[in-house]
Amino acid sequence: MQPLSNWKQFLDAVQKRPGLFWGGGERPFTSLVAFLDGYRLGFEEGSRAVGISPSDLVPADFHKFVTERFGREFPDGGKGWMTLIEEHTNSESEAFQLFFRLRYEYAASHVEPAEPGASPNGGPATPVGNSEVTEGPPSVS
Numbered sequence: 001m002q003p004l005s006n007w008k009q010f011l012d013a014v015q016k017r018p019g020l021f022w023g024g025g026e027r028p029f030t031s032l033v034a035f036l037d038g039y040r041l042g043f044e045e046g047s048r049a050v051g052i053s054p055s056d057l058v059p060a061d062f063h064k065f066v067t068e069r070f071g072r073e074f075p076d077g078g079k080g081w082m083t084l085i086e087e088h089t090n091s092e093s094e095a096f097q098l099f100f101r102l103r104y105e106y107a108a109s110h111v112e113p114a115e116p117g118a119s120p121n122g123g124p125a126t127p128v129g130n131s132e133v134t135e136g137p138p139s140v141s
Helices: 009-018 017-021 028-047 061-067 081-087 092-109
Strands: none
Touching: 009 017, 009 061, 017 028, 061 092, 081 092
C-alpha cells in the first residue's frame, strides 16, 4: 500500500479494502463508524502524548504468547492472535472476553512498566492525584 497523504486517499483506500482496516464483517457501516471513531480518538490521544503506544495495548510478542497458550508452536502457519482467539470461541462476545483475559494473562507473565500508584498484583490501586479510582480492572472470568 502506498503512503496516504490526505483524507481523500485515506477514505478511498478504506472504501476499496475495508477488510484491511477492520477485518470486514457483516456490518460495514457500523464498522466504518467504529473505525473512524477509533482513529479520531487514537489521533487525539496520541497527539497529547499520553504515553500509551499501540504496542502497550497489543505487545509485539502477543502473537507468540497466544499461539503457545493454545498449545501450538509459534508461528503456527502465521496465524495471528485474532485468528487463534476466533478459533477457540463460539461467538464475538466470547472472543471479546477471551482477548481481555489473554491480555491480562500476558501482563501477569511478563514484566511491564507499572503505572504510578498501581498495585503490583492488579488489586486495588493507590489513588493518584485527585483520582478517586481505587479498583483494578474488572474480572473477565
